[in-house]
Amino acid sequence: MLSRVRSVLIIDDEDDIREVAALSLEAVAGWTVFTASSGKEGILSASELQPDAIVMDVMMPGMDGPTTFKNMQQTPAIAHIPVILLTAKVQGVDQRRFADLGVAAVLFKPFDPLLLSHQIAAALGWPE
Amino acid sequence: MVDVLPTPIEIFIGALLLGTGTILFAYLRARRTIQNLAKELELARERQREDERELTQRSALDSLKDEFVSTVSHELRTPLTSIRGALGLLSSGVLGTVDAKAQNLLRIALTNTDRLVRLINDILDLERMDSGRSVLQIRRCSLPELIHQATETMSAMADAAEIRLTVAANASLVLPSVFFDGDSDRILQVLTNLLSNAIKFSPGGSTVTIEVETPPEALIFRICDQGRGIPEDQLETIFERFKQVEYSDSRHRGGTGLGLAICRSIVQQHGGTIWAQRNTVQGVSICVRLPRMQRTYDAAVAPESEGVEDRSSVSDHVGYSPLDGQRPFLTETGKILHQS
Numbered sequence: 285m286l287s288r289v290r291s292v293l294i295i296d297d298e299d300d301i302r303e304v305a306a307l308s309l310e311a312v313a314g315w316t317v318f319t320a321s322s323g324k325e326g327i328l329s330a331s332e333l334q335p336d337a338i339v340m341d342v343m344m345p346g347m348d349g350p351t352t353f354k355n356m357q358q359t360p361a362i363a364h365i366p367v368i369l370l371t372a373k374v375q376g377v378d379q380r381r382f383a384d385l386g387v388a389a390v391l392f393k394p395f396d397p398l399l400l401s402h403q404i405a406a407a408l409g410w411p412e
Numbered sequence: 413m414v415d416v417l418p419t420p421i422e423i424f425i426g427a428l429l430l431g432t433g434t435i436l437f438a439y440l441r442a443r444r445t446i447q448n449l450a451k452e453l454e455l456a457r458e459r460q461r462e463d464e465r466e467l468t469q470r471s472a473l474d475s476l477k478d479e480f481v482s483t484v485s486h487e488l489r490t491p492l493t494s495i496r497g498a499l500g501l502l503s504s505g506v507l508g509t510v511d512a513k514a515q516n517l518l519r520i521a522l523t524n525t526d527r528l529v530r531l532i533n534d535i536l537d538l539e540r541m542d543s544g545r546s547v548l549q550i551r552r553c554s555l556p557e558l559i560h561q562a563t564e565t566m567s568a569m570a571d572a573a574e575i576r577l578t579v580a581a582n583a584s585l586v587l588p589s590v591f592f593d594g595d596s597d598r599i600l601q602v603l604t605n606l607l608s609n610a611i612k613f614s615p616g617g618s619t620v621t622i623e624v625e626t627p628p629e630a631l632i633f634r635i636c637d638q639g640r641g642i643p644e645d646q647l648e649t650i651f652e653r654f655k656q657v658e659y660s661d662s663r664h665r666g667g668t669g670l671g672l673a674i675c676r677s678i679v680q681q682h683g684g685t686i687w688a689q690r691n692t693v694q695g696v697s698i699c700v701r702l703p704r705m706q707r708t709y710d711a712a713v714a715p716e717s718e719g720v721e722d723r724s725s726v727s728d729h730v731g732y733s734p735l736d737g738q739r740p741f742l743t744e745t746g747k748i749l750h751q752s
Contacts, residue, residue: 300498303494304497304501305497308501343486373482393489393490393492394529397500398501398504
């Protein structure tokens with residue numbers, strides 16, 4: 285169990301992945317998890333809920349992950365919240381693109397549900 | 413395409429009468445009219461346009477292929493994420509206990525999901541290497557360090573299979589001084605792949621040994637097992653894609669049939685060779701010979717300063733869970749991004 289209860293907002297348009305990722309963080313780490321199914325909804329939720337971190341998909345209809353991240357950076361109320369991309373785009377060219385965005389970390393799908401919280405904590409320097 | 417136009421030539425022959433004798437002389441002069449030069453110029457321009465068209469078409473095809481591979485990869489990974497995640501949570505017991513029969517079924521489903529993920533990773537890896545987009549990051553590497561990392565990584569798998577991993581005594585003597593120019597991540601991938609194979613095909617209680625030789629200008633390492641061996645007529649074909657000694661190996665041993673093909677691609681990219689040989693008593697040795705120094709930098713070799721590499725590989729952990737490896741990579745701003 286991690287040292288203190290964290291809150292994480294998961295933004296992903298895939299219902300099943302949202303559910304599995306949320307369950308993973310809740311059951312394994314005991315974190316509080318919020319979810320949103322689009323970038324737009326994610327920005328609203330983040331502003332209202334002020335989570336400790338945001339875990340976001342890249343390929344989403346409407347506003348994709350990178351665009352959502354840029355919008356978040358321009359929204360003072362949530363610009364400070366670290367964002368981790370959780371993506372199935374693993375090509376080298378994609379990695380470079382994500383690296384240039386300035387997100388806190390990039391994690392790749394498929395993820396191990398037992399390790400996901402540890403990977404997030406390690407990427408954000410959260411003590412475990 | 414038409415070759416260069418024929419050039420007319422003028423030949424001048426003359427004689428110079430002097431008091432002491434006669435001097436004969438001759439010279440040639442190419443007659444290049446303005447029209448000829450204009451035609452040649454036009455031909456050269458046409459050739460250049462053709463080359464540019466060909467290059468653009470090739471580039472467009474490469475982009476299409478990249479896009480296709482990227483899309484296929486993404487579309488396969490997305491449903492696998494839900495499947496892998498759900499199975500992982502259920503079988504771990506964090507959501508509650510599951511009876512033994514159900515647990516066994518979950519284990520089967522989980523093992524095969526991981527196998528499918530490995531297969532996707534391996535296919536992507538090979539595709540990238542074949543297309544020449546897998547760029548080596550050449551730097552000075554320490555073989556002992558890589559062997560240490562590989563054995564440490566594979567120790568859990570070896571322990572589970574009751575296999576002893578060891579470095580040959582004579583290798584220990586030469587190891588401290590064994591350095592070479594190579595891509596450490598890729599050579600580590602070769603070592604872990606070969607160790608994984610050796611463990612998979614060895615009986616419990618046996619030993620897998622790493623031997624090292626250091627002939628001048630090269631280094632050779634061998635992964636020797638005490639398993640069932642490889643028939644003489646398959647010693648070469650096992651490096652081909654999806655070629656395994658027995659058809660059922662991929663199902664029973666959990667491999668993808670691509671591991672040795674990937675090893676061969678990596679070794680060849682380094683200018684080295686890989687081969688299999690039967691051991692005198694029992695089992696097989698997979699041998700790798702690498703040049704100590706990379707003298708040439710070709711298209712597939714990039715200088716160290718190139719930054720984030722074009723390396724979509726997530727199969728650097730072939731042979732154990734495809735999901736448990738975390739390889740951090742650095743952004744230009746120095747932040748660490750984690751690849752898992």
